[in-house]
Amino acid sequence: MNNKNLSFLEALLIIVPMTFAIRASNNMLITTIPLIARYDFLFNNTEIGLISALISLGTFITSGIINARLKSPVRRKIFIASSISYAIVLPLFYLSSPLLIWLFSALAGISLGAIMPNIINAAGLLKDRKARERLLSIYTLALSISLVAGPAIESLILRYYVLKTVFLWFEPFAILGAILSFFIQFPEEKNVEKTSIKVFSNPGFKVAVINILSYNIPFAAFTAFAGVYAKQAFGISYSQVTALFSLFFLTSFIARLYLSIRPAQLISRFTTFSILTTAVGLSIIALTKSFPLFLLALFILGFPHGITYPMSVISISRTFTPENRNAANSQFFAIMMLIGVVTPTVAGFIAQVIGIRLMFGVLIPVVLFLLGLLRRYVKAVDEVST
Numbered sequence: 001m002n003n004k005n006l007s008f009l010e011a012l013l014i015i016v017p018m019t020f021a022i023r024a025s026n027n028m029l030i031t032t033i034p035l036i037a038r039y040d041f042l043f044n045n046t047e048i049g050l051i052s053a054l055i056s057l058g059t060f061i062t063s064g065i066i067n068a069r070l071k072s073p074v075r076r077k078i079f080i081a082s083s084i085s086y087a088i089v090l091p092l093f094y095l096s097s098p099l100l101i102w103l104f105s106a107l108a109g110i111s112l113g114a115i116m117p118n119i120i121n122a123a124g125l126l127k128d129r130k131a132r133e134r135l136l137s138i139y140t141l142a143l144s145i146s147l148v149a150g151p152a153i154e155s156l157i158l159r160y161y162v163l164k165t166v167f168l169w170f171e172p173f174a175i176l177g178a179i180l181s182f183f184i185q186f187p188e189e190k191n192v193e194k195t196s197i198k199v200f201s202n203p204g205f206k207v208a209v210i211n212i213l214s215y216n217i218p219f220a221a222f223t224a225f226a227g228v229y230a231k232q233a234f235g236i237s238y239s240q241v242t243a244l245f246s247l248f249f250l251t252s253f254i255a256r257l258y259l260s261i262r263p264a265q266l267i268s269r270f271t272t273f274s275i276l277t278t279a280v281g282l283s284i285i286a287l288t289k290s291f292p293l294f295l296l297a298l299f300i301l302g303f304p305h306g307i308t309y310p311m312s313v314i315s316i317s318r319t320f321t322p323e324n325r326n327a328a329n330s331q332f333f334a335i336m337m338l339i340g341v342v343t344p345t346v347a348g349f350i351a352q353v354i355g356i357r358l359m360f361g362v363l364i365p366v367v368l369f370l371l372g373l374l375r376r377y378v379k380a381v382d383e384v385s386t
Contacts, residue, residue, distance in 0.1 A: 036101065208311075208315040
């Protein structure tokens with residue numbers, strides 16, 4: 001079946017369940033590995049940062065170096081193979097040791113690098129702009145639903161089972177993803193090499209990247225260290241730690257639900273709100289030691305999480321043709337993963353020196369600088385909308 005002929009409903013029924021399955025299991029992976037590393041294997045903050053970075057490094061290599069250079073038929077085969085590989089690797093974490101957890105983390109990251117960019121591509125193939133952007137918003141909404149449901153499921157599991165068993169419980173999600181990978185459609189791309197070179201000069205790509213930097217830098221630090229900090233500072237259980245992530249992703253879901261019902265016209269309004277809200281949430285964590293205020297910060301930080309990613313993928317969809325979007329989405333996803341390599345590594349070193357709480361405060365000036373940079377380019381993307 002040719003993906004260009006897929007109806008909105010057909011694309012929805014394929015993309016949404018696969019997005020849910022992969023993102024729920026992937027989020028469990030990146031938030032649970034730091035807990036296992038700290039409390040089962042006694043890793044320090046630097047080592048926790050490095051193992052979180054390793055997952056993103058594997059994803060970066062596959063998405064940014066390999067996937068972006070491949071033509072559609074080969075890319076589809078690698079996509080399916082990676083989905084199957086991910087389903088094989090995920091339960092192996094149950095058997096991990098202080099040495100094997102590094103190997104399994106790298107393999108999981110490599111597999112995910114070929115999966116996520118191609119789901120984004122499939123979500124952006126509809127020709128009608130309103131239908132396409134609605135599907136992209138629903139795609140990001142599915143991401144948020146998975147991020148609410150995943151930690152809630154994990155929290156329930158951890159009431160009765162030890163930490164490592166969650167990888168076995170989430171294996172059905174990975175298997176579902178592997179099955180659905182056969183139904184994800186791919187466009188035919190032309191002039192892939194030339195397109196890859198021109199991606200970085202596109203104003204929509206610049207907006208997408210600066211926007212995602214403004215949130216993914218703190219979010220990469222958050223996923224690596226928020227659970228460890230919550231358990232360390234407030235003495236809560238594993239089950240309660242994972243439940244905290246559900247609170248965070250609940251407000252993310254609310255933001256994306258709003259965007260699904262009322263798609264954005266002017267991106268600049270949402271990006272400015274998102275960055276300022278991020279700065280507020282980080283400030284609360286850095287300046288207070290109160291558990292209720294920590295919960296408030298999680299609640300606040302969920303809104304920019306829900307807004308930032310949809311604004312970036314919409315910015316790309318508005319300024320690239322369907323044939324060129326694989327190069328743009330692959331490079332965009334690779335940059336996201338590069339953030340995931342650099343940020344936990346640097347954050348781990350900083351947290352080792354000044355502590356996790358104050359490390360979050362160091363990120364605030366970075367976020368505000370990116371707001372100023374973003375305002376230089378976002379007007380050009382807004383003009384495409386009007």
